[in-house]
Amino acid sequence: MKRLSLFAISSLLCFNSYAQTISIKNKSALKREGELVRIDWNELLKRNPKIDTSNLQVVNQATFAQVPFQLEKVGSNEVKFLLLQVSVQPKSTLKVILQDEKSTPLNAKTYGRYVPERKDDFAWENDKIAFRMYGKALEGSNENAYGIDVWVKRTSELVINKRYKVDNYHKDHGDGLDYYSVGQTLGAGDMAPYLADSVWYLGNYKSYKILDNGPLRTTFQLNYDEASANNQRIEVQKLVSIDAGSQMNRIENSYKFKEAGLLPVAVGLATRNEKDKQILQDDKGVIGYWEPVHGEDGITGVGAVLISPIKVVKKHNQLLAVTEVKANEPVVYYNGAAWNKAGEITDSQQWFDYLKNFKQKLQQPLVVKVN
Incomplete structure (x- = not known):
């Protein structure tokens, strides 16, 4: 899995054309292992109109590891939602970063x-x-x-x-x-x-x-x-x-x-x-x-x-x-x-x-x- 250095992450936040963070909070006492969350694609586009679906990567802000994702279309020709597969510890928050980088191909699950x-x-x-x-x-x-x-x-x-x-x-x-x-x-x-x-x-x-x-x-x-x-x-x-x-x-x-x-x-x-x-x-x-x-x-x-x-x-x-x-x-x-x-x-x-x-x-x- 591709990883980013701390310097690269810092540079990304400063210069990336549409880098942004998403916070995922687990309020429960249960560990959320490999769970999917859904984000409205239009909300992302409103904040970052330059998002390119062919050049999109999501990374864990803490570990710099890539986060598996899917562009959900729900029967349409257009992307409707961004699905992220995440693991979040009890009573904690995970932060991920969207960036304009090629992601590692994901095997279908x-x-x-x-x-x-x-x-x-x-x-x-x-x-x-x-x-x-x-x-x-x-x-x-x-x-x-x-x-x-x-x-x-x-x-x-x-x-x-x-x-x-x-x-x-x-x-x-x-x-x-x-x-x-x-x-x-x-x-x-x-x-x-x-x-x-x-x-x-x-x-x-x-x-x-x-x-x-x-x-x-x-x-x-x-x-x-x-x-x-x-x-x-x-x-x-x-x-x-x-x-x-x-x-x-x-x-x-x-x-x-x-x-x-x-x-x-x-x-x-x-x-x-x-x-x-x-x-x-x-x-x-x-x-x-x-x-x-x-x-x-x-x-x-x-x-x-x-x-x-x-x-x-x-x-x-x-x-x-x-x-x-x-x-x-x-x-x-x-x-x-x-x-x-x-x-x-x-x-x-x-x-x-x-x-x-x-x-x-x-x-x-x-x-x-x-x-």
Whole structure:
């Protein structure tokens, strides 16, 4: 990694054509490790109109090391946000400097794509974990499943393209596998209407749009046909983001329906008919499941974090977090998974602590100030 001398930093601040500092404050008692922060690009341009996206470098003011960044476009042709991947100690502030220097190329840590060769799957991943959702080509077949699938991995490398090329990705070839069973459930944290004490599945996605594809954040949109749920016509659009270094996705769902009032919805975790269930349920917005060991395949933990209070329901071999949404008003929540054989989160306590700490971080976000 390229480093700058103290003299070079001093010279930079004095003579660089658009050098400026950004302060990132951690008010929480938790260490924020490899977390992404987002800065409005127009705010940066207002202060420094000469910023050149082809000649941009971000460095840590204290260590002079380069800070990984991404120019986020959110489906546009123009840059909308600057994403920085930072680590900030508890109760402390990190300062970074923007400068007109070439940055070291960054290897992609997130990725997603449509998979027409596997019946319209949409698969996505980061350097920790991978997921997929099912498309229309699978709907109605005996292979069909409803919710979010997990592909466990024990490598920081991106594996989706590689796995779709092997004969059997249900076997661990050294970097993980797909052994998680979704079936007729919400799987690893999908959301669906919850009416008359039942989950109403709205079918598989019909179309997609990729808004950003790495290196630090991948964001895509899934669109669904209007479907019937307890005699209501409901349509949903799902916006999914995954960040480098995180076990979690951010999911933003928008529901369209004509009935007055609020629509009950549930985020679900498949518990199947398994014994020795280890469950986390917090009515303030956190649910988690640490499954029993699946032989040589190991153990997968799944979980979800919601912003609003929830009602927890155990039904149809699922752990459900029930809340309510308004028509055409996005609801945001987070879902994710971890695999014990990846060697980072190896038991239920560590996984449940991760989920609770994730909730705390949402409540105490890093504070960014452009100086």
